[in-house]
Amino acid sequence: MAAITGVMQDYLKAVYKLQRVHGVASTSDVAARLGVSAASATNMIKRLAHHRLVAHTPYRGFTLTPTGERIALETIRHHRLLELYLAQALGVSLDHVDREAERLEHVLSDEVEARIAATLGEPTRDPHGDPIPAKDGTVRDVHYPDLTQVPPGEAGVVDRVSDRRPDLLRRLAALGVLPGVAVCVLARLSGRRFRVELGGHECVLTHDLAEGVYVR
Amino acid sequence: MAAITGVMQDYLKAVYKLQRVHGVASTSDVAARLGVSAASATNMIKRLAHHRLVAHTPYRGFTLTPTGERIALETIRHHRLLELYLAQALGVSLDHVDREAERLEHVLSDEVEARIAATLGEPTRDPHGDPIPAKDGTVRDVHYPDLTQVPPGEAGVVDRVSDRRPDLLRRLAALGVLPGVAVCVLARLSGRRFRVELGGHECVLTHDLAEGVYVR
DNA sequence: CGGAAGATTTAGTCGGCAATAAAATAGTTT
DNA sequence: AAACTATTTTATTGCCGACTAAATCTTCCG
Numbered sequence: 001m002a003a004i005t006g007v008m009q010d011y012l013k014a015v016y017k018l019q020r021v022h023g024v025a026s027t028s029d030v031a032a033r034l035g036v037s038a039a040s041a042t043n044m045i046k047r048l049a050h051h052r053l054v055a056h057t058p059y060r061g062f063t064l065t066p067t068g069e070r071i072a073l074e075t076i077r078h079h080r081l082l083e084l085y086l087a088q089a090l091g092v093s094l095d096h097v098d099r100e101a102e103r104l105e106h107v108l109s110d111e112v113e114a115r116i117a118a119t120l121g122e123p124t125r126d127p128h129g130d131p132i133p134a135k136d137g138t139v140r141d142v143h144y145p146d147l148t149q150v151p152p153g154e155a156g157v158v159d160r161v162s163d164r165r166p167d168l169l170r171r172l173a174a175l176g177v178l179p180g181v182a183v184c185v186l187a188r189l190s191g192r193r194f195r196v197e198l199g200g201h202e203c204v205l206t207h208d209l210a211e212g213v214y215v216r
Numbered sequence: 217m218a219a220i221t222g223v224m225q226d227y228l229k230a231v232y233k234l235q236r237v238h239g240v241a242s243t244s245d246v247a248a249r250l251g252v253s254a255a256s257a258t259n260m261i262k263r264l265a266h267h268r269l270v271a272h273t274p275y276r277g278f279t280l281t282p283t284g285e286r287i288a289l290e291t292i293r294h295h296r297l298l299e300l301y302l303a304q305a306l307g308v309s310l311d312h313v314d315r316e317a318e319r320l321e322h323v324l325s326d327e328v329e330a331r332i333a334a335t336l337g338e339p340t341r342d343p344h345g346d347p348i349p350a351k352d353g354t355v356r357d358v359h360y361p362d363l364t365q366v367p368p369g370e371a372g373v374v375d376r377v378s379d380r381r382p383d384l385l386r387r388l389a390a391l392g393v394l395p396g397v398a399v400c401v402l403a404r405l406s407g408r409r410f411r412v413e414l415g416g417h418e419c420v421l422t423h424d425l426a427e428g429v430y431v432r
Numbered sequence: 433c434g435g436a437a438g439a440t441t442t443a444g445t446c447g448g449c450a451a452t453a454a455a456a457t458a459g460t461t462t
Numbered sequence: 463a464a465a466c467t468a469t470t471t472t473a474t475t476g477c478c479g480a481c482t483a484a485a486t487c488t489t490c491c492g
Contacts, residue, residue, distance in 0.1 A: 103323035115306040
């Protein structure tokens with residue numbers, strides 16, 4: 001009785017990502033991330049626990065089991081491969097690929113996944129710079145400071161841009177802030193804004209935008 | 217309140233295809249085509265009728281409304297574009313593309329659909345030779361006789377191969393029976409088999425196989 | 433320490449989509 | 463016309479996945 005639904009995959013992905021940050025996932029964090037009520041999250045968590053995909057200590061949060069983590073990573077692999085494929089092979093714009101991949105990831109077969117990965121040359125990064133988990137569950141998960149933490153005068157290369165908010169992503173892309181681009185923080189301005197240099201020309205980023213840019 | 221689910225699209229597709237043949241769709245035909253019980257089909261038909269997607273005369277079968285037909289054609293367009301794309305761009309084998317497209321068709325956005333169609337050069341036929349409905353709902357729906365109805369001695373070109381049974385499709389593909397291939401019926405053999413010539417060499421097709429090959 | 437605030441879980445509903453069993457209807461046959 | 467058969471419809475049920483409201487647990491603060 002495998003019967004892992006697409007919604008269950010979404011919950012497992014959310015728990016995985018929260019665990020990266022907090023070590024443990026709380027009901028309300030998962031609920032907020034998925035845009036559902038806390039009661040719905042509790043309900044689904046119980047189902048996932050029943051399937052031995054998460055370990056749940058009531059009132060104390062929960063963590064993925066090895067099986068749950070495997071499924072979460074498979075789903076994330078699907079998602080990021082699809083994002084890269086949509087952007088690269090079909091020319092879908094960066095601020096749309098996340099939402100598109102969100103729906104496709106749950107119905108991607110192993111065969112098509114493999115062909116997409118081969119076509120792309122077995123890539124290890126999606127278009128936002130996030131690592132694509134390997135088939136064996138390996139993830140190269142380095143994390144760099146975001147632009148707000150880079151001292152003025154320092155230079156680097158954009159490693160990753162957050163894909164959590166498509167509107168910000170679009171504005172960053174319009175400014176040319178993409179993985180691989182050289183960037184230098186020139187000064188902090190009032191209003192928590194940042195003057196930066198991006199491959200030749202200067203521009204000003206709001207705090208919101210700067211927070212979503214990770215520099216190595 | 218659009219709220220057209222993937223399952224509803226499947227029902228509309230089934231009704232559309234049955235209407236092509238019988239003028240009207242019956243509960244049991246739809247149920248058989250989708251592999252569900254007749255009661256389940258009645259249930260769903262009532263929901264579709266409530267949404268004004270089919271017109272239902274109890275005990276007398278049902279037909280698509282214009283809106284229902286539009287949705288059915290959009291879904292079929294998605295399906296056939298995906299089949300062609302999977303085969304052509306990703307090299308998925310012909311006997312797999314149907315099942316793959318079946319899951320993907322329900323989550324294909326207009327944007328990605330358009331990019332796929334453009335990449336393929338706005339095609340009008342899927343890899344089995346079935347017509348791909350245009351965006352405006354136009355379908356070039358010609359139908360030719362199948363091989364069992366071609367008198368011996370007659371020659372023609374394969375226009376279409378049925379995709380209803382993947383096992384037969386695989387055997388036909390292995391023999392080289394694909395749309396566009398020249399074919400000539402040499403003789404009817406005992407056991408309702410057919411000796412045919414296919415682009416140079418001869419082979420024997422069982423009745424099952426011959427029935428799925430349409431010749432123009 | 434005790435109680436308020438906040439997080440979490442439980443309880444009770446609802447809609448989508450499937451199933452089965454049983455009742456109703458249509459069509460056919462005698 | 464009556465009876466039989468096949469089809470269709472009408473309950474009723476079960477699972478998934480969401481919701482609100484109410485109960486319960488933790489924590490934090492005076």
